[in-house]
Amino acid sequence: xxxxxxxxxxxxxxxxxxxxxxxxxxxxxxxxxxxxxxxxxxxxxxxxxxxxxxxxxxxxxxxxxxxxxxxxxxxxxxxxxxxxxxxxxxxxxxxxxxxxxxxxxxxxxxxxxxxxxxxxxxxxxxxxxxxxxxxxxxxxxxxxxxxxxxxxxxxxxxxxxxxxxxxxxxxxxxxxxxxxxxxxxxxxxxxxxxxxxxxxxxxxxxxxxxxxxxxxxxxxxxxxxxxxxxxxxxxxxxxxxxxxxxxxxxxxxxxxxxxxxxxxxxxxxxxxxxxxxxxxxxxxxxxxxxxxxxxxxxxxxxxxxxxxxxxxxxxxxxxxxxxxxxxxxxxxxxxxxxxxxxxxxxxxxxxxxxxxxxxxxxxxxxxxxxxxxxxxxxxxxxxxxxxxxxxxxxxxxxxxxxxxxxxxxxxxxxxxxxxxxxxxxxxxxxxxxxxxxxxxxxxxxxxxxxxxxxxxxxxxxxxxxxxxxxxxxxxx
Amino acid sequence: xxxxxxxxxxxxxxxxxxxxxxxxxxxxxxxxxxxxxxxxxxxxxxxxxxxxxxxxxxxxxxxxxxxxxxxxxxxxxxxxxxxxxxxxxxxx
Numbered sequence: 001x002x003x004x005x006x007x008x009x010x011x012x013x014x015x016x017x018x019x020x021x022x023x024x025x026x027x028x029x030x031x032x033x034x035x036x037x038x039x040x041x042x043x044x045x046x047x048x049x050x051x052x053x054x055x056x057x058x059x060x061x062x063x064x065x066x067x068x069x070x071x072x073x074x075x076x077x078x079x080x081x082x083x084x085x086x087x088x089x090x091x092x093x094x095x096x097x098x099x100x101x102x103x104x105x106x107x108x109x110x111x112x113x114x115x116x117x118x119x120x121x122x123x124x125x126x127x128x129x130x131x132x133x134x135x136x137x138x139x140x141x142x143x144x145x146x147x148x149x150x151x152x153x154x155x156x157x158x159x160x161x162x163x164x165x166x167x168x169x170x171x172x173x174x175x176x177x178x179x180x181x182x183x184x185x186x187x188x189x190x191x192x193x194x195x196x197x198x199x200x201x202x203x204x205x206x207x208x209x210x211x212x213x214x215x216x217x218x219x220x221x222x223x224x225x226x227x228x229x230x231x232x233x234x235x236x237x238x239x240x241x242x243x244x245x246x247x248x249x250x251x252x253x254x255x256x257x258x259x260x261x262x263x264x265x266x267x268x269x270x271x272x273x274x275x276x277x278x279x280x281x282x283x284x285x286x287x288x289x290x291x292x293x294x295x296x297x298x299x300x301x302x303x304x305x306x307x308x309x310x311x312x313x314x315x316x317x318x319x320x321x322x323x324x325x326x327x328x329x330x331x332x333x334x335x336x337x338x339x340x341x342x343x344x345x346x347x348x349x350x351x352x353x354x355x356x357x358x359x360x361x362x363x364x365x366x367x368x369x370x371x372x373x374x375x376x377x378x379x380x381x382x383x384x385x386x387x388x389x390x391x392x393x394x395x396x397x398x399x400x401x402x403x404x405x406x407x408x409x410x411x412x413x414x415x416x417x418x419x420x421x422x423x424x425x426x427x428x429x430x431x432x433x434x435x436x437x438x439x440x441x442x443x444x445x446x447x448x449x450x451x452x453x454x455x456x457x458x459x460x461x462x463x464x465x466x467x468x469x470x471x472x473x474x475x476x
Numbered sequence: 477x478x479x480x481x482x483x484x485x486x487x488x489x490x491x492x493x494x495x496x497x498x499x500x501x502x503x504x505x506x507x508x509x510x511x512x513x514x515x516x517x518x519x520x521x522x523x524x525x526x527x528x529x530x531x532x533x534x535x536x537x538x539x540x541x542x543x544x545x546x547x548x549x550x551x552x553x554x555x556x557x558x559x560x561x562x563x564x565x566x567x568x
Binding site for chain 1: 520
């Protein structure tokens with residue numbers, strides 16, 4: 001930046017002799033300044049040098065010139081040799097004084113000195129302009145964490161004035177949003193010479209919370225400094241919090257739709273769903289729909305966002321109304337039609353895989369529709385036989401006018417009906433391209449006893465899972 | 477037109493990247509062939525993405541073919557029974 005000096009030197013002198021000598025000196029010595037003789041004050045910039053003699057001084061007044069530039073050189077002649085006058089010039093406005101008798105070495109020395117000073121000031125000025133034009137907040141502290149520099153973005157974000165923060169510790173911005181460990185970790189990171197990245201919850205002068213996404217860089221100058229660059233994400237956080245609130249509300253509504261575990265003299269129903277995030281795409285339902293007749297379903301909506309939950313809530317209404325819809329084919333048809341209508345009108349596509357079962361103990365059979373879902377399982381205890389309830393129709397929401405027909409499986413004696421999500425399958429099996437009955441048994445049973453509680457305990461305690469994990473068990 | 481998916485996963489976080497290279501609404505050919513050679517994982521968001529492409533192409537009378545599908549990804553098409561309506565070819 002120092003090479004791009006844009007300083008001009010403007011001469012305001014009627015002394016032709018001085019003018020000529022000055023121009024010659026600048027040319028001979030290749031002093032990198034522009035000389036301009038005939039100009040209006042409106043073209044002056046703050047970093048220009050003005051050389052003015054008495055005649056012009058009388059015409060413009062130094063005060064007016066000083067409004068335009070800090071660098072005024074007064075060209076003095078013998079008639080001005082009045083020490084009080086010179087002192088006044090120095091004290092108030094004038095950067096330096098040339099003698100009209102013109103001593104080339106002296107003029108050259110002063111000009112170079114001026115150029116050097118201006119170059120440095122110019123660099124600082126450019127840096128200030130850049131740093132102040134950035135909306136992000138920039139702050140530099142010394143190695144004890146005392147603020148030495150802040151840009152305008154910092155002042156705007158925090159609401160403080162410059163003199164209220166320079167020389168202070170940034171802890172004036174501290175909110176209750178962080179634990180002491182947060183600051184300890186930050187300080188340890190940067191004092192070890194590492195870059196710290198993270199989000200701050202600070203508090204402005206007026207007491208409002210400020211959310212910032214920040215990086216702090218240790219910088220080695222003559223002493224260690226810390227540079228903090230922070231982006232204000234308060235608006236984003238506010239919106240996120242609103243979305244979280246909506247999600248939590250949706251989750252509560254979803255929770256109120258969940259069935260309770262059930263037991264009577266003929267059956268026992270138990271289930272669990274472990275959601276991968278706030279909003280799950282899996283849903284399990286169970287209902288007694290007649291004498292010795294039970295309905296259960298497990299559905300999985302694509303996606304884990306608010307839209308998936310909203311779709312799921314509509315589907316849940318269809319499922320809960322099954323008692324009045326019957327048969328199963330009609331239920332699948334209704335859900336499929338709803339999803340196809342939605343997908344037709346929407347930019348996003350929502351699909352549902354699911355398995356819908358009616359267990360009729362009066363006739364010892366299970367009717368089911370499996371729409372693009374991993375096989376449900378019936379384990380007959382007396383024979384130790386495993387029956388797969390394999391898919392018999394396409395994922396719902398892909399094609400309209402699909403023919404739906406429930407499959408029927410006969411059951412012999414006491415059995416378990418097991419429904420589970422694809423997430424659970426992926427959790428237990430690396431390769432599920434071909435799953436043998438033995439693999440299923442190993443996954444769900446230990447010595448012919450269903451490991452429901454063991455699986456539930458293991459999965460509900462998992463912190464990071466890739467998909468919803470759900471399991472339903474109907475013993476009859 | 478053949479489009480090779482460069483990502484190993486067709487999941488929520490990768491779909492935006494794929495869509496930046498593949499603008500289905502601007503396809504003029506009579507057939508779109510998606511090359512799945514590199515795809516190892518596809519989740520339910522990936523399935524929705526494929527069905528969305530299928531629907532868009534159907535409306536324009538363009539056919540969709542998916543080639544070089546790995547067996548673990550093919551299994552997802554099988555479970556969902558999308559293999560019954562899509563033209564899918566297994567790869568090595």
